[in-house]
Amino acid sequence: MSISQAIGPHLPFLRRYARALSGTQDSGDRYVAASLEAILEAPEEFPRDVEPRVGLYRIFQKIWSGAQAPYEVPEEADDQRVKVTQRRLSSLTPRSRQALLLTAMEGFTREEAGQILDADEDEIMGLLAKAIEEIDRQTATDVLIIEDEPIIAMDLEGIVEGLGHKVAAIADTRSSAVAAARSHNPGLVLADIQLADGSSGIDAVTDILNDFEVPVIFITAYPDRLLTGERPEPTFLITKPFQEATVKAAISQALFFESSARMN
Structure with a gap:
């Protein structure tokens, strides 16, 4: 080979x-x-x-x-x-x-x-x-979780709160995610790509980013769908099923880059 x-x-x-x-x-x-x-x-x-x-x-x-x-x-x-x-x-x-x-x-x-x-x-x-x-030293922030599977959403909520952050809202559709983002102005978004009503987490994130800048971590069972090289790709991408340490690492990195930008 x-x-x-x-x-x-x-x-x-x-x-x-x-x-x-x-x-x-x-x-x-x-x-x-x-x-x-x-x-x-x-x-x-x-x-x-x-x-x-x-x-x-x-x-x-x-x-x-x-x-x-x-x-x-x-x-x-x-x-x-x-x-x-x-x-x-x-x-x-x-x-x-x-x-x-x-x-x-x-x-x-x-x-x-x-x-x-x-x-x-x-x-x-x-x-x-x-x-x-x-x-552990990361600045606490409000996190929006976009996830339609209740058990996974609960797991993510526990991880987020365990790191000292607050879950602002959990949304399971594109429209509810956008509404929650506009209401809570989160400092971080964790997003699935396939949502409850058949809508897309990618589209939800696009709508949110049209309103304001926020770091985003995509969590999906199909990472190859986002790693095509044919369009702007997510910087932070976690594959399902995920490990707690994986989510912690991604959150740390995402907030590190966001805090870097804000220090200017």
């Missing part, structure tokens, strides 16, 4: 990780593109001692690390929100966030995360502990 065949199925998820790490689709995709170019230019250097998915993320990690030390905001990043986020990323414990995203969101074991980050298991455990501390 060729390298392209081996890593092809994993590219949508690497793009998800890159966006969560960098904060924007454009920035994340640039890092992924640079990683693919590195593989094409020197295929003999692709790691053969690990699974292809681990090797792909290891190559990405080398590209990302090389850009971070020292890190300079690219000249083309004229959006102030992007600039502030990039500055924050260059100064706030990036490895702890990477360890958390790799294990909680991407589903790697601690051993595999260590192979990607070139760290032993003790360091990975320390990075994860530090990441949890960062989650």
Whole structure:
């Protein structure tokens, strides 16, 4: 099997990780593109001692690390929100966030995360502990949950409140979600894409974002429907069935980028 065949199925998820790490689709995709170019230019250097998915993320990690030390905001990043986020990323414990995203969101074991980050298991455990501390320090906010399955909505409510946030409302249709957003002005939205009356969580979020800016985390059993590369994609995407740690990691990252923008 060729390298392209081996890593092809994993590219949508690497793009998800890159966006969560960098904060924007454009920035994340640039890092992924640079990683693919590195593989094409020197295929003999692709790691053969690990699974292809681990090797792909290891190559990405080398590209990302090389850009971070020292890190300079690219000249083309004229959006102030992007600039502030990039500055924050260059100064706030990036490895702890990477360890958390790799294990909680991407589903790697601690051993595999260590192979990607070139760290032993003790360091990975320390990075994860530090990441949890960062989650605990997040500023409390009101959260809108858009979810039509009551049990899942209850699970999300418990996770959100366990992190010190408040659930402003739970909506199960596009119209009720938009009405709740306008009424409560939430600081974060957790959204399913298939809602009770056949409406779309994507459309609900589009309506909400037309009114005001708010970070959004999509939660879906069909992530491939949103990772097509054919339209603007969500920065934060969680696959059902989800783990509590996955949701915590995504909430932490989403609020990190939002607070970065507001610090300007």
